[in-house]
Amino acid sequence: MDFELKILGSSSATPSFERNHTAQLLTVGNQINLIDCGEGTQMQLMRYKVKHQRICNIFISHLHGDHYFGLAGLLSTMHLQQRTGHLNLFGPKGLAEIITLQFKYGGTQLPYHINFVEVDTTVSRKIFEDKYMTVHTLPMQHRVPCCGYLFREKPKPRHLLKGKLPSFLTPPQLVRLKWGEDIINEHGDVLVRNQEVTSAPKRSRSYAYCSDTKYKEDILPLVHGVDLLYHESTFLSDLEHRATHTFHSTAAQAATLAEKAQVRRLLIGHFSARYKDLSPLLVEAQSIFPNTALATEGKTISVLE
Known part of the structure; x- marks a missing residue:
């Protein structure tokens, strides 16, 4: 069974010609989950030949535009393509109001049902479960209510x-x-x-998505030992003061968290547009946690059983 992550966007607040706003796809079995939906996500889905209608669940981490400004457009395209299957939409308080208001004043009546699920960003709580996996929230520390998401495969039969x-x-x-x-x-x-x-059964796999946040060690028990950890790495360490002020993290901080959590692999992303060359961020992270990669557009990571 597939357990595969594809990166659609890796930029922070300002996009660039080569980097889009944050968006990722996690495929578990035959189910596609969209994690954040920054501006340009639709174009990336088309570029990588992902059918919009196969998306079952959408998880929004917080209400800064670079993480959800692409959502209304994507939902509208699903409407134009006559989607009928229901869609689960998870996010912090205010997301349902924003989307409902946009469609109200645009006169849009969706032919499919959106199941809005408001998440509490201050606690770790199970918010979704199906036959394949469970999803828990991961509390982040950002300028607005923000959470990450922990995806775990269910135990498999012998x-x-x-x-x-x-x-x-x-x-x-x-x-x-x-x-x-x-x-x-x-x-x-x-x-x-x-x-x-x-x-013995095949191993159950896990993915932790840590969105915008200050360095935050209290999540260590929650992400300990995961197969794949994504952690935002907006700045290099020489701008740690900037990271602290804006409630973001450095590449070194992301790697330190990965090392302490004893994860198998680390992905860093959400890069500041000031960095045209991302190799210094990778070098900084790998000096602490060698098994680190850049979460750049088009990268696909399969987690083996």
Whole structure:
């Protein structure tokens, strides 16, 4: 099953010719999740041949324009393309009001239902669950209410070893074996031991998206050990005072968090437009956490089971 991240935009407040505003796609199984939706996201979806209608959930981190100004346009295009399937839209207080007001004064009546889910950006809480994954909020520290999102695959079933399975087992018993149970009779005697007829399940994967924030160590327990961590890295360390003043992070701070959280891989993004060459940010981060990459447009990262 796919667990794949694609970067659509990596710039901070001001876009450039080569860098768009923040937007990412996380594909889990056959489900596509859009994380933030800055200006130009529609164009990026077309560039990378992603069908708008396949997006099931949209997660907005906060209400600074570079993270959601592309949303109304995307929803409108879904309307023009006669989307019928419902859409889950997660974001902080005010997002539903903004979108509803835009469509009200534009005379737009959507042919599909938007399920607005207002998130509390001050706590970590489960906000979504389906058969594939769970999603929790990650509290950020920014100038406006802001949260990140933690995506975790659900535990997977064990593998049945067909050559070792007794022929008398029923379909319900096979299901119980796949979920780690022994098969017992009415007297409590073990008929089939799970460990003898199954092998370990494939690993469940995880992705943590840390949007705009000051360096914030209290999220370490929440993101500890994740397979892939994205953390904003707007500035180099020589502008740490600027990062602190604007409630952003440096590349070194992002790498320090990744190291302390013992994550497997780090992506840095949300780069200030002042940096035409991003290699110094990568070098700064890799000096602390070597397994770091730039979250630049078009990059696709598959997390293996």
